[in-house]
Amino acid sequence: xxxxxxxxxTDIVTMMEVHIVAFIRAExxxxxxxxxxxxxxxxxxxxxxxxxxxxxxxxxxxxxxxRRAELYGPLREEGIFTxxxxxxxxxxxxxxxxxxxxxxxxxxxxxxxxGRVFARTASVVCRGSxxxxxxxxxxxxxxxxxxRFVWDxxxxxxxxxxxxxxxxxxxxxxxxxxxxxxxxxxxxxxASQWDNILNFLLYLAVTLPLLGFGMxxxxxxxxxxxxxxIREGADTSDPQKQGAAKAAAHxxxxxxxGLSIVLASAxxxxxxxxxxxxWGIVAIVFQVLVFYLFELVTPFRVISEIPKGNVxxxxxxxxxxxxxxxxxxxxxxx
Numbered sequence: 001x002x003x004x005x006x007x008x009x010t011d012i013v014t015m016m017e018v019h020i021v022a023f024i025r026a027e028x029x030x031x032x033x034x035x036x037x038x039x040x041x042x043x044x045x046x047x048x049x050x051x052x053x054x055x056x057x058x059x060x061x062x063x064x065x066x067r068r069a070e071l072y073g074p075l076r077e078e079g080i081f082t083x084x085x086x087x088x089x090x091x092x093x094x095x096x097x098x099x100x101x102x103x104x105x106x107x108x109x110x111x112x113x114x115g116r117v118f119a120r121t122a123s124v125v126c127r128g129s130x131x132x133x134x135x136x137x138x139x140x141x142x143x144x145x146x147x148r149f150v151w152d153x154x155x156x157x158x159x160x161x162x163x164x165x166x167x168x169x170x171x172x173x174x175x176x177x178x179x180x181x182x183x184x185x186x187x188x189x190x191a192s193q194w195d196n197i198l199n200f201l202l203y204l205a206v207t208l209p210l211l212g213f214g215m216x217x218x219x220x221x222x223x224x225x226x227x228x229x230i231r232e233g234a235d236t237s238d239p240q241k242q243g244a245a246k247a248a249a250h251x252x253x254x255x256x257x258g259l260s261i262v263l264a265s266a267x268x269x270x271x272x273x274x275x276x277x278x279w280g281i282v283a284i285v286f287q288v289l290v291f292y293l294f295e296l297v298t299p300f301r302v303i304s305e306i307p308k309g310n311v312x313x314x315x316x317x318x319x320x321x322x323x324x325x326x327x328x329x330x331x332x333x334x
Contacts, residue, residue: 068094103165110170111161118175122155148271206273207263210280214259214287218252221288224307226252243309251306254318255287258325265329283328290324291317 068084071094075081084092099107125136126147133143159177163170219226226248233245262283263276270276294317295302305313 064094106170107163110163110172114161114172114175115159118159118177119155144269202273203267203276206276207267207280210263210277210284211256211259214280214284215252215256217284217288218255222251222291223303224248229307240309243311244307246311247306247309247314250311250314250318251321254321255291257318258287258321258323258328259283261322261325262328262332265332269332279332283325286324286328287321290320294320 072081072084072092076084125132130143133146138146156177159175161175162173164173229248230245233242236242263280266276266279270279300313302313302317
């Protein structure tokens with residue numbers, strides 16, 4: 001009978017929205033008190049213990065709700081953090097939730113074990129074939145992003161395992177990895193726009209000098225002077241000089257386009273500016289090598305045909321440079 005009345009009082013206190021943790025403590029105190037005595041007086045004292053606990057719990061709940069309102073109210077009004085209450089339940093606490101030393105040890109062990117599983121899985125997926133990514137249901141447009149590592153030994157910049165305590169032990173709900181937790185999305189977008197502008201300026205400051213350096217290399221690695229041939233062809237009516245100017249312009253222009261294609265691909269695929277510089281230098285070297293390989297395999301001398309005004313040779317050399325740039329751009333991958 002005592003237990004039945006205590007359960008009734010428990011229901012009443014629950015309806016008053018008493019904090020569940022504090023109420024359990026009050027109910028436990030009442031049960032332990034009533035177990036020492038028998039009869040109606042014991043029932044009254046047990047009931048009094050529950051009522052006293054209920055009063056304490058109501059006060060605690062009021063203080064807690066006030067603290068919640070002071071903490072999350074301004075954040076909700078400003079739109080900074082609006083999901084402290086979700087699905088009809090408290091999602092973000094306004095107080096510290098204490099756990100035991102054993103629970104802490106269990107969570108630490110579970111996090112370490114699952115972290116190793118995640119790191120291994122991320123490594124396999126990032127280095128996986130296109131067939132694997134397709135089987136996992138990852139959109140093709142995201143494959144390049146999936147294959148990009150921040151650091152080889154760190155699979156995530158910031159991650160958090162979410163656990164739930166069940167009768168059978170801890171259960172991992174999800175891994176929140178690299179998510180903008182606690183940051184409103186529109187502010188993320190504003191910050192992202194500034195980051196994009198800064199990245200644009202940084203990459204532009206590296207790409208343009210690389211392009212200029214490539215042009216200088218192309219000019220100094222050919223025995224004829226492209227700019228001199230182009231200038232002479234513009235100031236004369238001599239068909240040969242005009243042809244030489246066109247051939248030189250096609251040859252130099254093709255190399256510049258080929259280098260630009262590689263640089264564009266390197267900007268997209270590179271993980272940092274140093275990576276971009278490396279690919280830019282490789283592209284310049286390859287353009288020079290392909291030009292002289294073209295000189296070796298052809299029955300005529302390219303370096304002498306272009307100054308003679310052979311436009312066809314200049315056009316062929318330019319198309320070869322562009323093709324080289326396209327192939328190199330496609331070969332840049334991680």
